[in-house]
Amino acid sequence: MKLSSFTDPRFVDLSLEGADKVSVISSLCRLMAESRSVSDGDALLRDVLAREELVTTGVGHGVAFPHAKSEAVARVTFAFGRTAEGVDFGALDGEPVRLVFLIGAPKQLEPSRVYLNLMARLSFLMKNEENRERLLNVGSANEVMQLIDSVA
């Protein structure tokens, strides 16, 4: 199953605005709230920030995977945003983040295998430096879709 089936070109923002972690995540939550998958962007934002408080999802190399299970989410969905300037996510390597994948899943999703494996596959994709470079340079949402579908 293609990773792109969990997102939509409309959920891609290659000029993500926001000077800090909260505003960047908030922008992506609002983007997803324009779909049927997410009923309440503010509720999703609260749940994602609560997860961020436990441990940052800024995993290094300028990439972050903010995520949460939330009552506001109807199906496993993700959005992708790229910032022009790096944002402080309190990342493990201290580096600013430019590539942000926001992943939401229904609160009562059991088993949560779809959600967990989606996050792992996105993480594998971004482990590769070449893929990170490509995402930093793509010019359209469709190119993002093609890249994310290249992962096994």
Added chain:
Amino acid sequence: MKVRDYMSRDVVSVGRATNMAEIVDVLNKREISGVPVVDGDEKLLGVVTHEELMGIFIPHYFSMFDDLAFLDDLETIEAQTMSEIEPTLFLAEDLMVAEPTTVKPDTSIMKAAALLLNRRLILLPVVDEDGRVVGVLNRGDVSRAFTGSRPGETT
């Protein structure tokens, strides 16, 4: 026969911020299949088992197929192992089955056995009236109950 007579009281638990590598370490060192997730007051939040940990790595679409014989080249997927993932991406908070099935110390072993079987559970957290974890009952404990041996007894 009551759960309290056969449950393990030496319970190891993790917090919601415990990461996947730490959880695996706990499971392996204690030779257990799952672990309760508790808050600061030891109240039960959820359970993480090997099943959730495996779910990270096994593509979810595999569950659609009964017969995996046609999948003969899995090396690419197998290369995606835990060493390739930042452990803090997956915390107990992310992995746990929340609000799991529980039993009380005075629940009958027969009922606990039925829950384990009917709901395909690996373990049952045993909680007190306040929701604090006071023990864990697994399938082995139930087998011991029905075969007449107490924990720690050898035949």
